[in-house]
Structure formats: C-alpha cells, structure tokens
Amino acid sequence: AQSVTQPDIHITVSEGASLELRCNYSYGATPYLFWYVQSPGQGLQLLLKYFSGDTLVQGIKGFEAEFKRSQSSFNLRKPSVHWSDAAEYFCAVAPPGYSTLTFGKGTMLLVSP
Amino acid sequence: NAGVTQTPKFRILKIGQSMTLQCAQDMNHNYMYWYRQDPGMGLKLIYYSVGAGITDKGEVPNGYNVSRSTTEDFPLRLELAAPSQTSVYFCASLGGSADTQYFGPGTRLTVL
Numbered sequence: 001a002q003s004v005t006q007p008d009i010h011i012t013v014s015e016g017a018s019l020e021l022r023c024n025y026s027y028g029a030t031p032y033l034f035w036y037v038q039s040p041g042q043g044l045q046l047l048l049k050y051f052s053g054d055t056l057v058q059g060i061k062g063f064e065a066e067f068k069r070s071q072s073s074f075n076l077r078k079p080s081v082h083w084s085d086a087a088e089y090f091c092a093v094a095p096p097g098y099s100t101l102t103f104g105k106g107t108m109l110l111v112s113p
Numbered sequence: 114n115a116g117v118t119q120t121p122k123f124r125i126l127k128i129g130q131s132m133t134l135q136c137a138q139d140m141n142h143n144y145m146y147w148y149r150q151d152p153g154m155g156l157k158l159i160y161y162s163v164g165a166g167i168t169d170k171g172e173v174p175n176g177y178n179v180s181r182s183t184t185e186d187f188p189l190r191l192e193l194a195a196p197s198q199t200s201v202y203f204c205a206s207l208g209g210s211a212d213t214q215y216f217g218p219g220t221r222l223t224v225l
Contacts, residue, residue, distance in 0.1 A: 043216040099144055105155040
C-alpha cells in the first residue's frame, strides 16, 4: 500500500520569501502525485498534479512541484510567498489508474509580515 | 455546474442519534468518495463508490454506511453516533483515472 509523509507540521515564512514544502511517498512504482491546499473552513483545492512526463509541474497560484524518483519526493515550491498563501497544504498519492487517494497529514503554512 | 455539494454544513448530534450526510455532484462522475478530516491527521477515506450500485470500504469504515442508487448522489449514514465521529466530513468525486478528485465544502459534525 502507498503512504505519504509530510515531515513538517508547521512552517513559517516571511512574506516575499521563497517556500518549499516537503513530501515523500512510498510506493513500488511511479505513482500519481498531487498537492492540494485548504484554507480555513474550506474544502480542498487542487494546486497541481503529476502523472507522467516532465518532472517539473506548474500549478495554479504560482506554485510548482518537482518529482524526483531517486528521492521518492514531490516537493512543492513557490518563489515568493504572499500573505494569502497561508493555509494547510496536503500532498497525496495514488497508484496509476487510481481510484483512491492517500493523503499526507498536511503542513500548515504561516506567513509573517 | 455546482460541482460537489454537501448538506448540512454544520450539525450537532447527541450520542446514539443517527443522521445522513448528503452529497451530490452534477459532473456525471462515476467515482465518489467520503473522507473524514481530524486535526493533524490529514484525510482518511471512509467509503467510496465506482458507480451506481457499487460501494467499497476505505481505511476507516466502522460506524458508517453508504449507498449509491444514482450516479449523482452518495449519502453517508451514521447509525449510532459516537464522540469519536466528531470530525469534518468531505465528499469528493472523480471523473476518470486521468482526472482529479473534486471536493465538496465539507460538513462539520459534533457528537456530544
């Protein structure tokens, strides 16, 4: 069975600074990979996804993620964080041709002025 | 399209009561899902369905039941509410294996 680890429970970043959120997965082959964002009291919104091909994936709101097979990682990055990016971020994994997702426990991003 | 809708938004139950959380989608998606979200624990899959008349257990199915009589609706039933079922419940749908899960806004349930 697949699993996802998000090592950081909380991260605080200054507004305008760069951001990297870590995600490591466990799966025997290359899975489908996703990043979702959840603002307080809201549902989950998809930021980006990786199925195959180019390992650098562009998403919405200026986010990108890079799939590194050798490290079993799919880290999320943003070059300059805005106060509105403060939210909880979830990495998720699914086997190819999936029907179910497995989520990490989430990383809460705090943005300081 | 309304996407995935959930009702109610909030509910307080007493221990032992029952209720049904409603979920509907208007995207003609075959796959639908119920998750629960607890603080610091991410989302856990309760039940899912790959089409009308077909349901299967997820990671945490105990205390819940589902049915899928139509493509659009996927209600989640709590028969004997317990404090451990206090959580935020999310419904999601998926159009196909190359697609993305779309989430509803959630139902916040408190069992006292």
